Amino acid sequence: MVEKRKPITVGEAVERVMALVKEGTTEQVHIEQAFGRTLAADIIATHPVPPFDRSPYDGFAIRAEDSKGATRENPVTFSVTETIGAGFVSSKKVEAFQAARIMTGAKLPDECDAVVMFELTSEETVNGKAKMTIKRAFQPGDNVSFKGEDTEEGTVLVEKGTVITPGVTAVLATFGYEFVEVARKPVIGVFATGTELLDVNEELQPGKIRNSNAYMTAAQITRSGAEVKILGKLEDDLESCYHSIHDALSDVDMLITTGGVSVGDFDLLPAVYERLGAEVLFNKIAMRPGSVTTAAHLDGKLLFGLSGNPSACYVGFELLVRPVVRFLQFDSKPHLLKVKATLAEDFTKPNPFTRFVRSKLFYEEAGLLAAPNGFNKSNAVTSLAGTDCLITLPGGTRGYTQGDQVDVLLLEASEGSKWPW
């Protein structure tokens, strides 16, 4: 009655899955749609920054040599040739003891090598001619933003695999990337299973609970950077189950089933996998929650059989599916970011297997604090609401006490870890 399964370690499970993931594919999106996507190619500086010598202030562009000897007692007066607005270029040559009014960001006239801020000048009009006087000398280069001083042409500015933030968007726009090469989002199908499950819009019935896993997993898929296809509920019957999964596979890049089929977890899945000709990578992991997590693959497509227990389903997704999605997005650190934090309260349970505790991270003055989220029974769906990290307690350890340093996996960090185990 009790199927014998050989548990493997979490690290081994992750490795078996990751070994099968192929290179991601790419597509182009308009820069207005690029936020949140992942770069599929480096951003290269297509020109130097600044692209020309420019004024960082509103002021006067001068030839520094003309200011030599200017003092409070011996001010030097310049004739003003013209005003150069940002976006304009000088139309007149600046000769000895001439100056051009220049606005922030405007290109310096070729003859000039310094800028004097308005505040350090006095202006007057003499016989209808604009004059400007200064009372100190300037050196060549004073108040000039030099061409290329920020970035030289050809520099790699942002690497492939980086999530497109507002800052990355600014770089894309600056260098003319109207269309951006991004990683295509893999499409992940989600089947819910379990006779006990009602849909979210059904009234509660004796013995039944509503299906929360499909919607939760859908949100996790979205958060990971993939596209979700909610496929409904699998029928409680091998034949129909086989056909549903078989047909769905042609529409998706990966498939997730959450929960058991019929009585007991996964009763039908092994049979479906066999009939499909899928190779099972593992069907038990030495971890809590989520030990009855299965992965299989068929024709290059991964099939994940996540637990019907909400917390186990949640953890299984983040540990096994998320890194696949991030890898397909060219992310060189596809795993959850692992950091050290101080345990906020005693956690007395022993940990025969690696344990992932739903927790919340606090940024205290003394450092990071991780607090287990209330009632930590594995089916406490409500404790998932406040979860933004998973405390990781290695298998074979006894309880932990408040103040211990523990590993914590951050669930909402946009950057990850290379290999967290």
Next chain:
Amino acid sequence: MVEKRKPITVGEAVERVMALVKEGTTEQVHIEQAFGRTLAADIIATHPVPPFDRSPYDGFAIRAEDSKGATRENPVTFSVTETIGAGFVSSKKVEAFQAARIMTGAKLPDECDAVVMFELTSEETVNGKAKMTIKRAFQPGDNVSFKGEDTEEGTVLVEKGTVITPGVTAVLATFGYEFVEVARKPVIGVFATGTELLDVNEELQPGKIRNSNAYMTAAQITRSGAEVKILGKLEDDLESCYHSIHDALSDVDMLITTGGVSVGDFDLLPAVYERLGAEVLFNKIAMRPGSVTTAAHLDGKLLFGLSGNPSACYVGFELLVRPVVRFLQFDSKPHLLKVKATLAEDFTKPNPFTRFVRSKLFYEEAGLLAAPNGFNKSNAVTSLAGTDCLITLPGGTRGYTQGDQVDVLLLEASEGSKWPW
């Protein structure tokens, strides 16, 4: 020539803006579209969890009293009445020395008060009748998940103002929230200004640069939880500028202009504000970058004049506009999350005004480390790409040295601070 403006503190600027923000409005979305939105009403437990006494394992439901005295030497045998799958309820009464096979998640028969895991039983069939034998006693309540032990009916599970994560989605689904009351996203219009600006798809020209602020700000708007409307470039002319802004205001909830109009920053904006009848809240803030940041309001709508300098524009948005959006999303902590971190390198510049340094946060074993992002000239757009936090250095301070504790504002945290100044 140099307009005199009276700078106010950052805190005062934020307060003046926040004082004008009204209560947010709400809308309903389907649970499949709820991820990333913000709750506009508390989630209440519409039933206890578990909704009935249930089995947390595959096993046998028994009456504990029948197991009294069971030992290795004196095992007790039970007749098996039926199998209760998850989602089913018992159809037969469980009498003395009877047991029901029960699957994980299934409702316990009313007569039973304990569950024995399969692993602790031996099964056999005698004369066609299923029997089960145990070798130890069980107490009432052993291996039972009691009705309501996770959550009592009526409990507030997740508060209004919380961003909908996958965990929150699980709670919504569990309690039948097919449609979710969320905060309506305010619509924010963005005008780019500046004669020097080319659009992202234009070839570089002498003296000109591409407009990065509009796309960057659009991404910031999206990240903050609002909807963006890119309105193009304002003409370099008061009349047309006035009409563009006037007309746009009826389509948006807030309006952002980035960059100067014509020569010098904001030359036309004060005139436009005056003609519109908008009240200017401030036009200078004692901070770097972003000192020339303007805010005004008209008929309950906020107008932000952000700097044309990319970094100043970026900082101005995060300090002033983001909290407005988050407040409209019922977020009780609408400001950027402020944490303490160790400065990773010397920052020698004095800080006559509050300074916000584009930086990157590292989670080190010893704690959080904040590293200024390379070349920190205020127009270095490339340094924005790797920015995920802003080191905040108070005005009136001299330089800081590596190892100093500094305040850091996190840009990507889903939770914020109540009031960071």
